[in-house]
Amino acid sequence: MKISLSPTRWLLLAVFVVSSLAGCRSEEEPQPTQPSGQDLFVSAQAATTIPKAQAQALATIAGFGAFASHIQYDATYFKMVYKTTYKGQLIQVSGLLGVPLNTPKAPALLSAQHGTTFKQSESPSNFPSTFTGFELFASAGFVTVIPDFIGLGVSGNVPQPYYDKATSAGAVVDMIKAAKYYLQQQNITVNKNLFLLGYSEGGYVTMAAQQEIETNAQHGLTLTAAAEGAGGYDLNGMLNGVAAVQNYATPSYLALILYGYNATYGWNRPMSDFFQAPYAARIPALLDGTKTRTDIEPQLTTSPAALFTPAFYSALGTTGGEPVLRQKLTDNSFGGWAPRSPTRLYHGTADESVFYQTSVSTLASFQKAGATNVTLTSIQGGTHQSSITPMMADALPWLQSLDK
Incomplete structure (x- = not known):
């Protein structure tokens, strides 16, 4: 508008072999190891440093004035290239990495997922030529990664696998792992917390990544909380x-x-x-x-x-x-799964593009599956375009309160 799992990356390989007159024996091969951050990282190139005052002005001009009081830091941004899996093969993809400067303590890592993008020049890794709004989380004190997604940025020759759960999750999880490796190489310390946030397509991609992190321990990631807005999950x-x-x-x-x-x-x-x-x-x-x-x-x-x-x-x-x-x-929806991490869903009740009912039905599905830590914040009268600002204004202080 997104677990169906990619065979070479996710599936448990089970091979049943050797039959004889006396009977048969089955033997299970070990689960393939997930690629490490070192395996996935390709490059990071500094794009720009945005001073605190400039970020506050940018927030106000772009309609995110509620963010201004939370912007406390200068931040440096990098165009990052890394690898993820598409149709069983590792391909190079890209995204934006934002690092707040001179924070009093080690910041948390946050992955922010953008809404539907059609034009290549509007890929997040082209910042500061383009602006999603999620860059402001770095100025608010989070080390922030914003994946372009497959089909945008350096992978623009590939048709976007739009609302495909496996590739959506992989683009996020693999960027997190690659970024953690790069940050370690640069002696940039992050704390133990990991947050996910996204809106529209990004809300769906965030949920896909949350499910992958929570159900596949081999990634070695522990999620602190997730905020997902208007994602068309059903x-x-x-x-x-x-x-x-x-x-x-x-x-x-x-x-x-x-x-x-x-x-x-x-x-x-x-x-x-x-x-x-x-x-x-x-x-x-x-x-x-x-x-x-x-x-x-x-x-x-x-x-x-x-x-x-x-x-x-x-x-x-x-x-x-x-x-x-x-x-x-x-396959690409989320029936039968219950998120474990604290999760807030957001949706405008007058959303004309991604219907409000999809969040209602998704919440009901989660609760039926046993979820106890998921809520839905209804933005009364909110349209698809108007609901992102109130979502971000509510989600930011919530995530900050959990960053302990």
Whole structure:
């Protein structure tokens, strides 16, 4: 709009061998070792240092004025290149690393996940030419990593695996590990706490990373808390919602998820399987990394019935329609899992792009699975764009209160 696990990185390999007339014996191979931070780190290049006063001004201009009083430090930012797994192979990806300067004690590490990005030049690693708002967490005293995600930054030649759980989690977890290695090499000390935070696609990616950290001890990471906003975690529920409305505000998200799934899973289906003319022919060029969402939206339509082919639109409204797609949406959602770390969900009740109900249903699923430390903060009347500021204003002091 995201555990289906990548075979070469996550799955337990079990091989049952050697049958004989007397019987058979099974033998389990050891679980493959996860790559270390040293294995994953490629490079880090200083991009800029932002003084405290400049960060406060930037926060105010960008609409994050509530952050200004929390900005206490100059911060240096680095473009970092590291490796993560895509289709079973390690590829180079990138992100931004922000380090606060002259903190009175060792800071915590925070990974912040950005919202949906279409244009390559808006990748977080291009800071200060681009700005997500999450860079301010470094000025507030957290060593902050902001992954670009696969398909952006140095991996811009790859179609974005949008709302794919395994690659989403991997881009975050691998950057955390690579950053921890680099910080150690530079004698930059961080404390034991690790926080995750994200909004929109970043909320989904944050939840994927949280699940991976909490369920795979081989990473050697312990999560302190997570804050996740408007992430579309219940993907079947989201598409059911799209099929039920006459107008959907951000059709670019629909194009990106289907285009991304088609490439990520090797379906090789023509876009005309999903989209009507003239939209099907436009989509590859619209998603080529040179256009922003505001460039893309006028080239599509907000009417799902007009955007999708009649057959595909009908399939979205039925439980048995498009079974392969439906299974992937189920695999990439979070049913049956209960977060262990303190977790705050945030969502605007008037969100027109990622429906509020997806957070309601996700919370109910977590509670049914036994979660006791997850809450949902409803931002009354909040739209998809307007809800990020109140979320960040609430999440920052909460995370600071847990940084002990």
